[in-house]
Amino acid sequence: xxxxxxxxxxxxxxxxxxxxxxxxxxxxxxxxxxxxxxxxxxxxxxxxxxxxxxxxxxxxxxxxxxxxxxxxxxxxxxxxxxxxxxxxxxxxxxxxxxxxxxxxxxxxxxxxxxxxxxxxxxxxxxxxxxxxxxxxxxxxxxxxxxxxxxxxxxxxxxxxxxxxxxxxxxxxxxxxxxxxxxxxxxxxxxxxxxxxxxxxxxxxxxxxxxxxxxxxxxxxxxxxxxxxxxxxxxxxxxxxxxxxxxxxxxxxxxxxxxxxxxxxxxxxxxxxxxxxxxxxxxxxxxxxxxxxxxxxxxxxxxxxxxxxxxxxxxxxxxxxxxxxxxxxxxxxxxxxxxxxxxxxxxxxxxxxxxxxxxxxxxxxxxxxxxxxxxxxxxxxxxxxxxxxxxxxxxxxxxxxxxxxxxxxxxxxxxxxxxxxxxxxxxxxxxxxxxxxxxxxxxxxxxxxxxxxxxxxxxxxxxxxxxxxxxxxxxxxxxxxxxxxxxxxxxxxxxxxxxxxxxxxxxxxxxxxxxxxxxxxxxxxxxxxxxxxxxxxxxxxxxxxxxxxxxxxxxxxxxxxxxxxxxxxxxxxxxxxxxxxxxxxxxxxxxxxxxxxxxxxxxxxxxxxxxxxxxxxxxxxxxxxxxxxxxxxxxxxxxxxxxxxxxxxxxxxxxxxxxxxxxxxxxxxxxxxxxxxxxxxxxxxxxxxxxxxxxxxxxxxxxxxxxxxxxxxxxxxxxxxxxxxxxxxxxxxxxxxxxxxxxxxxxxxxxxxxxxxxxxxxxxxxxxxxxxxxxx
Amino acid sequence: xxxxxxxxxxxxxxxxxxxxxxxxxxxxxxxxxxxxxxxxxxxxxxxxxxxxxxxxxxxxxxxxxxxxxxxxxxxxxxxxxxxxxxxxxxxxxxxxxx
Numbered sequence: 040x041x042x043x044x045x046x047x048x049x050x051x052x053x054x055x056x057x058x059x060x061x062x063x064x065x066x067x068x069x070x071x072x073x074x075x076x077x078x079x080x081x082x083x084x085x086x087x088x089x090x091x092x093x094x095x096x097x098x099x100x101x102x103x104x105x106x107x108x109x110x111x112x113x114x115x116x117x118x119x120x121x122x123x124x125x126x127x128x129x130x131x132x133x134x135x136x137x138x139x140x141x142x143x144x145x146x147x148x149x150x151x152x153x154x155x156x157x158x159x160x161x162x163x164x165x166x167x168x169x170x171x172x173x174x175x176x177x178x179x180x181x182x183x184x185x186x187x188x189x190x191x192x193x194x195x196x197x198x199x200x201x202x203x204x205x206x207x208x209x210x211x212x213x214x215x216x217x218x219x220x221x222x223x224x225x226x227x228x229x230x231x232x233x234x235x236x237x238x239x240x241x242x243x244x245x246x247x248x249x250x251x252x253x254x255x256x257x258x259x260x261x262x263x264x265x266x267x268x269x270x271x272x273x274x275x276x277x278x279x280x281x282x283x284x285x286x287x288x289x290x291x292x293x294x295x296x297x298x299x300x301x302x303x304x305x306x307x308x309x310x311x312x313x314x315x316x317x318x319x320x321x322x323x324x325x326x327x328x329x330x331x332x333x334x335x336x337x338x339x340x341x342x343x344x345x346x347x348x349x350x351x352x353x354x355x356x357x358x359x360x361x362x363x364x365x366x367x368x369x370x371x372x373x374x375x376x377x378x379x380x381x382x383x384x385x386x387x388x389x390x391x392x393x394x395x396x397x398x399x400x401x402x403x404x405x406x407x408x409x410x411x412x413x414x415x416x417x418x419x420x421x422x423x424x425x426x427x428x429x430x431x432x433x434x435x436x437x438x439x440x441x442x443x444x445x446x447x448x449x450x451x452x453x454x455x456x457x458x459x460x461x462x463x464x465x466x467x468x469x470x471x472x473x474x475x476x477x478x479x480x481x482x483x484x485x486x487x488x489x490x491x492x493x494x495x496x497x498x499x500x501x502x503x504x505x506x507x508x509x510x511x512x513x514x515x516x517x518x519x520x521x522x523x524x525x526x527x528x529x530x531x532x533x534x535x536x537x538x539x540x541x542x543x544x545x546x547x548x549x550x551x552x553x554x555x556x557x558x559x560x561x562x563x564x565x566x567x568x569x570x571x572x573x574x575x576x577x578x579x580x581x582x583x584x585x586x587x588x589x590x591x592x593x594x595x596x597x598x599x600x601x602x603x604x605x606x607x608x609x610x611x612x613x614x615x616x617x618x619x620x621x622x623x624x625x626x627x628x629x630x631x632x633x634x635x636x637x638x639x640x641x642x643x644x645x646x647x648x649x650x651x652x653x654x655x656x657x658x659x660x661x662x663x664x665x666x667x668x669x670x671x672x673x674x675x676x677x678x679x680x681x682x683x684x685x686x687x688x689x690x691x692x693x694x695x696x697x698x699x700x701x702x703x704x705x706x707x708x709x710x711x712x713x714x715x716x717x718x719x720x721x722x723x724x725x726x727x728x729x730x731x732x733x734x735x736x737x738x739x740x741x742x743x744x745x746x747x748x749x750x751x752x753x754x755x756x757x758x759x760x761x762x763x764x765x766x767x768x769x770x771x772x773x774x775x776x777x778x779x780x781x782x783x784x785x786x787x788x789x790x791x792x793x794x795x796x797x798x799x800x801x802x803x804x805x806x807x808x809x810x811x812x813x814x
Numbered sequence: 815x816x817x818x819x820x821x822x823x824x825x826x827x828x829x830x831x832x833x834x835x836x837x838x839x840x841x842x843x844x845x846x847x848x849x850x851x852x853x854x855x856x857x858x859x860x861x862x863x864x865x866x867x868x869x870x871x872x873x874x875x876x877x878x879x880x881x882x883x884x885x886x887x888x889x890x891x892x893x894x895x896x897x898x899x900x901x902x903x904x905x906x907x908x909x910x911x912x
Contacts, residue, residue, distance in 0.1 A: 172905055193901065200900030234896050257904045264891065284907050290894045293887060300883035330886050336878025337886070363877055373875075395874075406827075409870045474867055 053083045060091065069099045069115075093122060093129060100136050109140055116140075120149075131158050138165040141173060141180040160219070167219035168253035187213060188220040195227050204231045226254035230261075238265040260284035292326055295319045303337070306345040313338070313353045320357060335361060343373055365394065372417075379791055381425035385456055388418045412471035416480055419463030422456045423484065427750070460484060468497065473504035475511070482514045494518035507538045513545060516552075521673075525556050536579070543581065550580035554588055561595060561632055569595055583668055586612070590624035594632040619649035620661035623682070627669060631676050650689050656702045659693055660709045662686055667713040690718040694725045700733070707739045716746040734767035738779045745786070758796020761786070765797065817880055818859035826873050833863055 056079045063072035076092040096119040103112035116136055122129075134149040135158075146162050163185070170177040170189060178186055191213040198207035207227060214224040229244030245262045246269075248255035263270040263281035270278055283297060299319060302312035316338065323331040335358045342350045351367050364370055372387030392414040395402050402410050458466065461484055467477035478501040485493040498515035502508060512535035519528035532549040539545055553576035560568035573595075576588040589611050596605035612621055626642035654662070666686050669679055690706075698706075703726050710719040720743050726736040741760030744752045761783045768776045787794040819826060824836050837860045846853040863869050899907065 171901070174902070196901045200898050200903075202898060230898075234898050236896070257908055260907070285891070290890055293890055293894075296883060296887050296890070300887065303883055327890060330889060333878065333881045333886055334883075336881040337883055340879050340881070369875070405866075406870050406873075409867060410874045413871055413874055471867075476867075 053079065053088075056082075057088075057091065060095070064095055064098070069111075073099070073118075089122075093119070096122075097132055104136065104139055112136065113140065131156065134158065134162055135165065138162045139169060141166065141169045143180055143182065163219045164222065164249075164252060167223075171220075171223065172253065185219060188215070188218040192220050192223045192227070195224075199227060199230055199234070202234075204235070207231060222249060222252050222254045226258055229258060233258075233261055233265070242266045242269075290326070292319065292322055295322070303341060309341070309345055309350065310353075313350070313357055317357050332362070334358075339364075339370060342370060343377065346374075348374070364391070366390070368394065376421065379424070381421040381428060382456060385418050385421040385425060388414050388421065392418070408470045409474060412467040412474055412477055415463045415467040415470065416477050418458075419460045419467065419480055419484075422458075422460035422463060425456060426460065468500075472500065475501070475505070475508065478511065479514075482518075486514070486518070489521075491518040491521040495522070509535055509539050509542065509545065512538075513548065516548060520552055520555070525552055525559065528552050529556065546579045547581065547584055550576045550578075550584045550588070553579065554584070554591070557588070557591060558631070561591075561598075566595060566599060583664055586615075586621065586624055586665075587628070587668065590621070590628040591632065593625060594628040594634055597629065597634045597638045598632050618661060619646075619654060619658050620665045622646045622649040623662060623665050623686075627676060627682070630678060647685075650685060653696065654689060654693060656693075656698065656706050659689065660706065662689070663709060663713055663715060663718075667715065687718050687721075691721060694722060697729070700726075700730050703730075704733075704735045704739070707735070711739060711742050711746070714746060716743055719743045719746065732763075732767055734764045734771070734776065734779060737761070737763040737767060738783065741786075742782075754790070754792045754796045757786075758793055761793065762797045816855075818862040821855055821859035822863065824863075826869075826877070830864070830866060833860070837864075 056075060060072055060075045060079060063075060072095055073092070076088070076095055080088045080092050096115060100112050100115050100119065103109070103115065116133060119133055130149055130153050134146050134153075137145040137149060143166055146166065150156065150159060150162070163182075166181055167185060167189070170180040171192065173180060178189060181189055191210045195207040195210035198204070198210060208231065211224050211227060214220050218224075225244050225247055229241045229248075232238075232240035232244060242262065242265060245255070245258055245266075248258075259273075259277075260281040260283075263273065263278065264285045270281065273281060283294075295315070296319065299312055299315050302308040302315055316334070320331065320334065323334055338354060338358065339361055342354060348371075351370065355367070361367065361370075368387045368391040372384045372391060375381070375384035375387060392411055395407070395410050395414060399407065461481070464477060464481035464484060467474070468481055471477055478497055482494045482497050485491070485497070495515060495518040498511050498518065501511050502515065505511065512531055516528045516531035516535065519525075519531060529549065529552045532545060532552060535545045536542065536549050553572045557569045557572035557576060560566075560572060569591075573588045573592050577585045580588060589608060592608040592611075593605050596602070596608055609616055609625075615621055622642070622645050626639075626646040629639050629642045663686065666679075666683060669676060670683075693706075694703075703722065707719060707722050707726065710722060719739065723736060723740045723743050726733065727740065730736060737760050741757040741764070744757050744760070764779055765783060768780060783797075787797070819828075822833065822836050822840065824833055828836070837856065840856045841853065844852040844856060863872075
């Protein structure tokens with residue numbers, strides 16, 4: 040039939056047709072795309088359109104080969120070969136496809152069209168690999184001259200499989216350097232080395248393989264198992280496939296374990312993992328009895344991380360009783376601690392302690408006693424936390440029982456735990472008197488309650504076991520000081536400092552005690568003693584403490600009417616003598632030492648004058664530090680109230696001067712560090728009004744609220760402040776930002792409700808019962 | 815494997831003296847000059863278990879915490895004899911898993 044003459048087409052038509060070609064190709068409509076491309080070439084013959092058509096052929100042939108649709112690939116190849124092209128690349132590509140189809144004859148014909156090509160060895164290699172993979176007619180697919188090498192490789196592989204490595208090596212002798220099967224020879228040498236655990240030799244052979252050839256792909260999984268650098272060099276998908284293949288070739292159970300590992304990687308599939316484990320555990324017990332308990336451990340600890348109470352029953356059904364925690368009381372306790380539900384944790388640890396005490400085979404002698412002490416100590420901590428928590432936030436065992444029975448739990452009820460925290464700690468100390476933690480917990484409990492005689496007794500007992508224990512000596516010294524046993528406390532701290540000469544805390548404590556003694560001696564007009572004590576104080580103090588001692592020296596000299604001594608002592612301050620903070624110290628010490636009124640007035644006038652002048656942020660910080668130091672002293676000097684007011688007024692006027700943002704924030708952090716909530720409130724109000732979206736100010740606002748009411752701050756408000764701070768710091772990487780984020784995290788660790796409030800929901804939950812139920 | 819007991823080859827119930835003797839024996843066997851990595855691992859393991867109360871605490875509250883499926887799989891792989899697979903096996907493996 041005569042072909043109709045098509046009307047001339049415009050460039051716009053060509054563009055439209057080209058778009059259709061590409062659209063059909065992207066949909067996988069091979070025939071339609073090729074017909075349209077042919078039409079395009081006919082109506083507007085050009086190099087570009089010809090390339091488009093040939094590109095389509097190549098893409099479609101490759102796709103068919105990948106899908107093993109060899110008939111379709113052959114059909115298209117036949118059509119493609121009808122298109123003549125000057126580009127040698129075109130014929131090389133078609134020849135490569137023919138080689139992949141194992142069509143040696145056609146490959147030879149195509150090679151004949153490319154007399155100067157260098158592609159022959161590569162094509163022969165592809166034919167060689169394909170022949171080796173074709174179990175039925177492989178030998179017929181290759182050139183007669185390559186068939187002996189082909190046979191030798193197959194023979195060598197058969198010998199290798201049977202473990203006859205010598206015969207395998209001998210068979211390989213017949214494969215020459217020019218053979219397309221040289222690659223296979225190297226692969227088999229590597230296999231023999233691998234099977235004999237000669238990993239370095241195996242890697243050496245396999246690293247010489249061409250990554251494009253079949254031998255390299257066949258042993259990729261084995262190489263990945265012994266060559267970490269190779270494994271790391273693989274793309275993630277290939278690496279995973281290699282590991283899966285390795286597992287499949289190593290031991291049948293490994294496949295299942297890898298599937299299990301995959302399930303455990305996602306908390307959502309934890310129940311599926313249990314299901315899988317149910318089938319694997321019996322196999323593990325038979326094949327790897329030593330590893331079965333370790334698998335049990337994996338699930339045990341994962342329950343704590345990602346599980347819920349329901350998983351405990353499944354765990355027991357799958358694994359049976361855990362040897363270390365037969366009734367899972369320890370796990371329940373730790374889960375309760377993580378929620379946190381302290382009374383429940385306490386109750387479960389109590390049951391666990393009974394189990395440990397009864398299990399004398401496992402927990403005998405000193406280890407048994409210490410283990411029980413550790414459980415009692417942990418019970419004590421839970422009891423303390425429970426006592427400190429809000430009643431509505433905490434379950435007791437009775438309340439949980441009410442809830443499980445469908446009754447409304449009595450939320451206001453907060454039954455005390457028995458034994459209480461003190462009794463738990465005492466029991467821990469009785470069981471392990473030389474274990475520091477038990478003693479520390481008990482002395483801390485007594486110290487908070489102001490029971491310093493008991494602190495002294497417990498610390499002294501402990502020091503019989505560890506006479507040089509710095510922390511215990513420190514606790515003992517503080518307890519003695521609190522009972523006004525200054526000389527004994529000094530002796531204790533002297534010993535502690537002698538053992539730890541570089542410990543700044545101990546030195547400062549000792550300096551403080553000398554200062555206290557100096558005050559007592561000053562009151563008794565024992566000026567010789569005062570002089571010695573102050574010299575000792577200055578010797579041990581660093582920074583502010585030393586300044587207080589120097590200020591006292593000045594005051595004592597004034598009291599004794601020794602102006603030269605006073606001037607000498609004042610000169611010890613150096614240029615700092617003019618600082619407002621030193622003026623404050625001199626005034627306070629004059630007041631406390633009761634110097635003549637005229638001198639007192641003089642110091643007050645000087646102090647007021649210093650404070651009337653504008654202060655730098657550093658001067659203000661120093662002044663606040665002095666105030667804080669006096670606030671920490673016991674007893675606090677009479678008259679501190681008006682001084683504090685005066686200093687806080689200076690903060691107000693400093694803020695009124697509209698300091699720079701950075702200065703403001705620096706002072707904010709100083710106030711936070713010194714735990715001065717009142718001026719900090721003023722500062723954050725001022726800062727938030729002036730500077731919007733500031734992370735540090737948002738953080739300081741939250742901290743101020745906590746500082747103001749440590750036990751009853753508004754979780755919602757603080758959560759909002761901390762959320763803002765986190766949001767504003769999203770891309771920050773400076774040191775201060777890191778510190779803020781760390782501090783917020785620490786608050787969240789201490790108070791689990793905060794994380795929920797930061798994330799925008801109330802977290803009062805207990806497992807599935809959460810969601811603000813107890814608010 | 816970073817379990818200090820496995821590294822030192824001792825049981826959880828071992829006492830101070832046994833642990834110390836074993837440590838000295840291993841340090842003699844794996845000197846820092848000839849086996850720097852192994853020596854560092856032995857040293858770190860010893861530091862972890864030499865303290866009695868730390869040992870009891872680990873045994874009481876943390877035993878098995880370091881176990882993971884990854885370690886178990888690695889252990890099985892390291893102890894399984896290397897299975898020799900012929901051409902058919904290698905080809906099947908490549909076809910099924912890739």
